[in-house]
Amino acid sequence: MISSGERDFVVIGGGVVGMCIAFGLIRKGLKVTVLDEGDRALRASRGNFALVWLHTKGIGTPEYSKWTRRSVSLWKQFADELKAASSIDVGLEQRGGFLLCLSEEELQGRIRARGQLQHELGEDHHPLEILRRNQLAAMLPALGPEVVGGSFCPLDGHVNALRLFGALHRACELRGVVYRPNSTVERITPVQNGFEVQLPGEKLSTPRIVLAAGLGNANLAPMVGMSAPVRGERGQIIVTERLDRFLDYPVGNVRQTDEGGVMIGASKEDADFDTLTSTPVLADLASDAVRMFPVLSRARVVRTWSALRVLSPDECPIYDQSKVYPGAFLVTCHSGITLAAAHALDLAADLAEGLLPRRLDIFSARRFSNVPTVM
């Protein structure tokens, strides 16, 4: 697509997903405006656990596993490009990651999950390994005696979430993306050759539009002939004081950031739009973390918070384009960090051409046509 006029794309949503799309579009030479809400937006990005994570994702949907693997394999290039564009190092460490099991039953479940992945992916060998306690302890010296085993995926890793968010915004700003905070979209109206976007007291027009508004997509999608049956799932997070490095690899629910703080998370609750924390849930998170790494019993908690994951009914991403109003696209997913590289380098390149490729058809919301839309 050749750039023309004031803007080629409006991206609604300035979280990690929206900014990755914006970065990818401007990388293709297009003019992009990002419309974002303000500081009080629900914003799943501020609750993310910063994992770059393949592991057991995509059980039952091998395409999701392959798409995730594609993104994980692109992450190094993406981090390098972000650094070149923003001068910010997002601290990518990708030497593998663990999920730990505190009971034999849990470990048996993990072994079955691995078997199913291998079966579904067929020739696409999945690198997940099952490790017994003694093998784990060699890589995780701080491991507690209650851990019976676990799984290891050598492709997994993590980043510094705060710097990633900063790097995306800086890179987009420096390359000329127009970023507009406090610009809550009230209405999108399809018009001749594009769309009119109603903001408080102002209208913008654009030939193409990408909805990347997280839970907000549920309301926006029908305005341009699509649907986004997403719901919020609350996750709570604990972060500790900065500590000397004791954990060299991320674990699904415990990771030490490059700056020393330890993040503890992975709770799941249905909580509508409530982003408070609750002591029983935080206590469970802390308890599991201490059982896995007993040295954490002496660590001080500095902050706790929660945010809402954006989940579709099958927990896989939704990528869609409006059949009725060409030029309108929708992107939503739960794993905005893991998929960041694929969104910026692959998906945005396709959007820049003005069409979603056939290989992403499987991720259309049409797969939920018999599922009622959750608002």
Next chain:
Amino acid sequence: MFRRLCEPTLSITVYIDGREVRVADGDSVSTALLCAGNLPVRRTSVTSAPRGIYCGMGVCFDCLVTIDGEGNRQACLTTAREGMTVKTGSGRRSLSAETL
């Protein structure tokens, strides 16, 4: 230089980086650091920026020091006790190196 508004009886001895410092009963460790002129109290572990006594009320976590062998303690929220050892300038807390 920090100066007290009144001169209390200095009845408590603490050791800041091995140096004997006399303070009053009820003084905080941050008061001891200010009186002894031990500033900055540390450098940050991320950017090595100097840190002192900032909020003085437990909010900012700037005044982190090692007290009796335990790292990352807030000097402003800790009352000085007889014989207490305070170490400034420590970086990230090492849980494994602490013998409590």
